[in-house]
Amino acid sequence: MISAIITIFAPIFGGFVYGIERIVRARMQSRMGPPLFQPFYDFFKLMDKRAIMIHSFHALMGIMYFIAEWFALAVLLLGNDLLIAVFFHVIAVLALVIGASSVRSSYSVLGALRELMHMISYEPMMVLMVVSFYLVVGSFDIKDVLHYSGYPILHLPLVFFAFLLTIPMLLQKSPFDIAEAHQEIVGGPEIEYSGPFYEALYTGKWIEYIYVFTFVFLFGGSHYWLGAILVIFSFLFVNLLDNSSARLDFRRMVKFAWAVLIPLAALNVILLALI
Amino acid sequence: MGFFSKFRKKSPWILHYNTGGCNGCDIEILATLAPKYDIERFGALNRGNPKQADILLVTGPVTKNCRDVLRRLYLEMPEPKVVVAMGACGHGGGVFRHLYNVENGVDNIIPVDVWIPGCAPNPRALIDGIVEAINIWEKKSKDKEYMKNHSKDMIKNLGVNDD
Amino acid sequence: MVKMFIESFKNLFSKPETVKYPFEPFPEPEGFRGTILYDEELCIFCDRCENVCPPGAILFEIVDVENNKREYNYNPYLCIYCGACVDVCPKADEGCLTQVNTRIKPLGNEVVKNKKLGYLINKIENPKEVEKAWRELEIRAKESREKYAEFKKQQRLKKRAQAQKAKETKTDDN
Amino acid sequence: MGNKIVVPFGSQHIALPEPVSFLFDTKNEIITDVRVDVGYVHRGIEKAAITKFEFTNVAYLLTRICGFCSITHAGGYHHGIEKLLDVEAPKRAEYIRLIITELDRIHSHMLANAHVAEVAGYENLFMQGVKDREIVMDLLENITGNRIQYDIYTIGGVRRDISKETAEYIKKQLNKLKDKVLKVYDFYDTDYTFGLKTKGISYISYDDAKKYNVVGPIARASGLATDARAEFDYLPYDELGFEVQTRTEGDVWARNIVRQMEVVHSIDLILRAIDNLPEGDIKVKYKGRPKGETFVRVEAPRGECFYYLKGNGTKVLERVRVRVPTYSNIPILKELFVGEKYSDAQPIVLSFDPCMSCTAR
Amino acid sequence: MINPNVEIFQSTLETIVEDIKKWYDYKKYHYVTINGVDEGGKLRIDYIFSDYNEKNKMYVFRITDIDFDTLIPSIASVIPSSWMAEWELRDMFDIEVENTQKGIFIKDPNIVAPLRKDK
Numbered sequence A: 001m002i003s004a005i006i007t008i009f010a011p012i013f014g015g016f017v018y019g020i021e022r023i024v025r026a027r028m029q030s031r032m033g034p035p036l037f038q039p040f041y042d043f044f045k046l047m048d049k050r051a052i053m054i055h056s057f058h059a060l061m062g063i064m065y066f067i068a069e070w071f072a073l074a075v076l077l078l079g080n081d082l083l084i085a086v087f088f089h090v091i092a093v094l095a096l097v098i099g100a101s102s103v104r105s106s107y108s109v110l111g112a113l114r115e116l117m118h119m120i121s122y123e124p125m126m127v128l129m130v131v132s133f134y135l136v137v138g139s140f141d142i143k144d145v146l147h148y149s150g151y152p153i154l155h156l157p158l159v160f161f162a163f164l165l166t167i168p169m170l171l172q173k174s175p176f177d178i179a180e181a182h183q184e185i186v187g188g189p190e191i192e193y194s195g196p197f198y199e200a201l202y203t204g205k206w207i208e209y210i211y212v213f214t215f216v217f218l219f220g221g222s223h224y225w226l227g228a229i230l231v232i233f234s235f236l237f238v239n240l241l242d243n244s245s246a247r248l249d250f251r252r253m254v255k256f257a258w259a260v261l262i263p264l265a266a267l268n269v270i271l272l273a274l275i
Numbered sequence B: 001m002g003f004f005s006k007f008r009k010k011s012p013w014i015l016h017y018n019t020g021g022c023n024g025c026d027i028e029i030l031a032t033l034a035p036k037y038d039i040e041r042f043g044a045l046n047r048g049n050p051k052q053a054d055i056l057l058v059t060g061p062v063t064k065n066c067r068d069v070l071r072r073l074y075l076e077m078p079e080p081k082v083v084v085a086m087g088a089c090g091h092g093g094g095v096f097r098h099l100y101n102v103e104n105g106v107d108n109i110i111p112v113d114v115w116i117p118g119c120a121p122n123p124r125a126l127i128d129g130i131v132e133a134i135n136i137w138e139k140k141s142k143d144k145e146y147m148k149n150h151s152k153d154m155i156k157n158l159g160v161n162d163d
Numbered sequence C: 001m002v003k004m005f006i007e008s009f010k011n012l013f014s015k016p017e018t019v020k021y022p023f024e025p026f027p028e029p030e031g032f033r034g035t036i037l038y039d040e041e042l043c044i045f046c047d048r049c050e051n052v053c054p055p056g057a058i059l060f061e062i063v064d065v066e067n068n069k070r071e072y073n074y075n076p077y078l079c080i081y082c083g084a085c086v087d088v089c090p091k092a093d094e095g096c097l098t099q100v101n102t103r104i105k106p107l108g109n110e111v112v113k114n115k116k117l118g119y120l121i122n123k124i125e126n127p128k129e130v131e132k133a134w135r136e137l138e139i140r141a142k143e144s145r146e147k148y149a150e151f152k153k154q155q156r157l158k159k160r161a162q163a164q165k166a167k168e169t170k171t172d173d174n
Numbered sequence D: 001m002g003n004k005i006v007v008p009f010g011s012q013h014i015a016l017p018e019p020v021s022f023l024f025d026t027k028n029e030i031i032t033d034v035r036v037d038v039g040y041v042h043r044g045i046e047k048a049a050i051t052k053f054e055f056t057n058v059a060y061l062l063t064r065i066c067g068f069c070s071i072t073h074a075g076g077y078h079h080g081i082e083k084l085l086d087v088e089a090p091k092r093a094e095y096i097r098l099i100i101t102e103l104d105r106i107h108s109h110m111l112a113n114a115h116v117a118e119v120a121g122y123e124n125l126f127m128q129g130v131k132d133r134e135i136v137m138d139l140l141e142n143i144t145g146n147r148i149q150y151d152i153y154t155i156g157g158v159r160r161d162i163s164k165e166t167a168e169y170i171k172k173q174l175n176k177l178k179d180k181v182l183k184v185y186d187f188y189d190t191d192y193t194f195g196l197k198t199k200g201i202s203y204i205s206y207d208d209a210k211k212y213n214v215v216g217p218i219a220r221a222s223g224l225a226t227d228a229r230a231e232f233d234y235l236p237y238d239e240l241g242f243e244v245q246t247r248t249e250g251d252v253w254a255r256n257i258v259r260q261m262e263v264v265h266s267i268d269l270i271l272r273a274i275d276n277l278p279e280g281d282i283k284v285k286y287k288g289r290p291k292g293e294t295f296v297r298v299e300a301p302r303g304e305c306f307y308y309l310k311g312n313g314t315k316v317l318e319r320v321r322v323r324v325p326t327y328s329n330i331p332i333l334k335e336l337f338v339g340e341k342y343s344d345a346q347p348i349v350l351s352f353d354p355c356m357s358c359t360a361r
Numbered sequence E: 001m002i003n004p005n006v007e008i009f010q011s012t013l014e015t016i017v018e019d020i021k022k023w024y025d026y027k028k029y030h031y032v033t034i035n036g037v038d039e040g041g042k043l044r045i046d047y048i049f050s051d052y053n054e055k056n057k058m059y060v061f062r063i064t065d066i067d068f069d070t071l072i073p074s075i076a077s078v079i080p081s082s083w084m085a086e087w088e089l090r091d092m093f094d095i096e097v098e099n100t101q102k103g104i105f106i107k108d109p110n111i112v113a114p115l116r117k118d119k
């Protein structure tokens, strides 16, 4: 029941998370920051802009991204297979990539290529994480994870740590905000979207927040208070990291993901399998 | 759409283009992004992307070499939009009035809604200007004036060929 | 990186540096170079301010050529607030031209009216027309100046002719 | 990903406040060729300075060549014109000029450094860098009446005096600023990810710096100790113990560090100048019209700024030539891109702190 | 007051490249810029240098009495960074300079040679 509500109102919750994040970020930079409802103001404003399409396929792919993203979340929350949720997320990002590379703007094309690099970096990590959950809980089903009476985080400390460092890649945050890179490619894949179509991307991001933090929540097992603490901790950690690092090169990101994060997670999985 | 118009007041996204002024105004734009004046309080973001911008903030007297870029940026921005000309340069060219490579102000190239006086206007003046621009913007979107306005004629008046 | 991490965390719980302008007043500092105010009573119409003004934001239009009646026009949106006009004004000490430390409002919905801002600004209703009106004024002012020069020349000629005549009559007398 | 992609950077781009356009040919995001267009800002100032303006107020035009170095342009012009008119500004005026010039350098360097951090994707470092800059801006607004265009130089002196209270206020604020600047210095110096993004990028050797006639902090970051403040007598820098700041690394990071070192040194210079502020007039009268020619070099925040003035005894000068620092740094900037990654192009450009407004004038 | 110590070498169009090549040592001298002055129908070009080690010292190679239709040689072979000043010279005075193109600053074809007094 709760998960159904969260799924349906995911854009709204995501918006709040994003609103809080903007305030937190501003405070970390000793600024006042925007009001909490700012993302929604942006949302309604974009609604009202004149819609300009590059071509219909491009616009369609933007909307596809939003829908697939929402679908991935629905699959995740409504008690289906974790692995399927991960693959739906892949589809969502692929829609974005295909849309972005279908236009002439070189920023958009570069952004699409970089987005692919992101996928190469974080998707194996996601799969590994799901596998590690399976090894702990013995099931791919989210319900079983949420009813697991142990503490998954105790079995998966390295996986949690690796996932913590993967979140910036998923959410486009410094040091891994490479596909968005405002100062380099002006938003990358999203550059050619405007008005209501940009909105699809803008809100898609919010859903991604919920999607990512649900995974963090899972590390608490059936102890929801632990899950909540982990979510708050990782939220703060990611934002602090965002505010204390420069953007790295995509080569470094891929190397970091494959040389550090994935081995760490794999080590944890191997240890689990052995014990 | 009346419902949505209420909210545009709170989310002006800015596109900034310098058309040949002295940097002075651009420095002040950076200063308003900085913690002391923090223009994000009004929901304003510097997006750097004409397709997602609402307010075009132009500094400088518009040199002949910048003219076409400025026109293109203006046309790329979706309606409704507001143009703010910052500094004395934007109004009649300021100290560069009547120099040979200067168009004497933004108004000669694209329609301007707000002029901010000063050379350079300090961040307070810029904030005043943005607030004024937001009011005009809201009025514009209520009137739906842009719906009539955005015709082939207007594009022709601006003298741009379709690229 | 670690240092900034800690710094960010500290900032999160300390007061932001932001001032709340425009919700709270933030007066300009003393000595701020703001608007130029003009007092017609004191002006001796020496034209120095017009000549020195770098962008040409002060223009005198000679509205009545015969009586040499001049009208002061000032365009606060074109002005670069350099203060050169006040520096050269011989009557600045008495307050003919002063630079006050207040800003003028942005030109958007309405034009600011103030008698001390000169004639042109007070005549205009539509903000979009300031620039056009100023362009026209530039031409008018130039023409009026030419007219005035012409008038002066005529007068000089007339005077000379009169003097000539007077001389002639004098010689005739002799 | 191996295809050639042509990436335009400018003339409108979020990382560039000014219109300048680079066209990068990239392959795998490695730059293989670059074309530059620096002419967007050409307004025709040199022409106007010799036709439209008299020598007494051409300075108001020249300071508006650029907002960052408004005081440098005023200095370059006024030192030259004073030579042509044969007047000497009083000592107190020289000190006030120096104070404003150095304050201007501080704010310019702080913004330039912060901007490098911003385009490196380090938003918080940008904010920390520009946060403290407001202290300097407030000082400048208090002393001169405007935050950008100070217009404080005048022929034969300065237009405004610094009162005793203001002097005390400046001292207090600068002491406060110094601690904060040192803190930010530490961030630039030790931050790991910022180092990853900037160290070793666009290396200029000492020899290349000389060969390409590089000036300013960019040259000084390569170990070339060229600084017009030391090589040309225009303000009493020697009396205040000016020292040229250099580094030897020659990369983006070193340029930031050199600028930050100069900020600290400038604060010291100002504090010393205020302690030794001579008494006396701030302005002398001058007679006559400029005649003859002269060459002036002054140090702008971005490097050496060169003025050539020629007068012919009338109210209007015969030739005004401005050669600005970015103008002489563009040739090497163009060479540097090839072989670098596109994602490093923005830090490279901004580490030169390019100012097109004076390059094209 | 400033006190620049300027040494002026007269040169000619034919020998300028040789002269500068012989004299210029990039380790010792800093090339500042090239400057053109219209001296009433004739062009004067100054090649300006400064000294890294000596205070207030400047050197000028000066060519006077150049007609506006002569070809100016390029010194880019000696000083690689001089191309910008040469391109600018071409735009501002509408003269031919070796290896240069029009349009670095002035792109509008209606504006010709702004710094020439006769145009």
Ligand code: SF4
Pocket (backbone or CB within 6 Å): B018, B019, B020, B021, B022, B023, B024, B025, B026, B027, B059, B060, D017, D018, D019, D041, D065, D066, D067, D068, D355, D356, D357, D358
């Ligand atoms: S504001 Fe003007 S002077 Fe400054 S960088 Fe932009 S164009 Fe140049």
Ligand code: SF4
Pocket (backbone or CB within 6 Å): B021, B022, B023, B024, B025, B026, B059, B060, B061, B086, B087, B088, B089, B090, B094, B095, B118, B119, B120, B121, C080, D064, D067, D148, D149
């Ligand atoms: S208005 Fe003044 S400060 Fe602003 S760009 Fe123009 S000259 Fe510079």
Ligand code: SF4
Pocket (backbone or CB within 6 Å): C046, C047, C048, C051
């Ligand atoms: S200020 Fe003096 S020189 Fe200038 S116009 Fe007036 S009287 Fe003549």
Ligand code: SF4
Pocket (backbone or CB within 6 Å): C036, C052, C053, C054, C055, C056, C057, C058, C078, C079, C080, C081, C082, C083, C084, C085, C086
């Ligand atoms: S302050 Fe300067 S620009 Fe304004 S009217 Fe006076 S002289 Fe003209």
Ligand code: SF4
Pocket (backbone or CB within 6 Å): C042, C043, C044, C045, C046, C047, C048, C049, C050, C085, C088, C089, C090, C091, C092, C096, C097
């Ligand atoms: S300088 Fe002063 S007295 Fe002379 S015309 Fe201007 S305002 Fe009047």
Ligand code: SF4
Pocket (backbone or CB within 6 Å): B016, B029, B030, B033, B046, B048, D013, D014, D015, D016, D017
């Ligand atoms: S990033 Fe934004 S604030 Fe910075 S220079 Fe560009 S437009 Fe201006």
Ligand code: SF4
Pocket (backbone or CB within 6 Å): B023, B026, D015, D016, D017, D018, D068, D111, D112, D115, D350, D352, D353, D354, D355
């Ligand atoms: S380099 Fe300096 S002048 Fe140029 S845009 Fe950045 S801050 Fe402005």
Ligand code: SF4
Pocket (backbone or CB within 6 Å): B023, D065, D066, D067, D068, D069, D070, D300, D301, D302, D324, D325, D326, D353, D354, D355, D356, D357, D358, D359
């Ligand atoms: S060097 Fe840069 S900051 Fe200085 S005047 Fe030139 S463009 Fe402006």
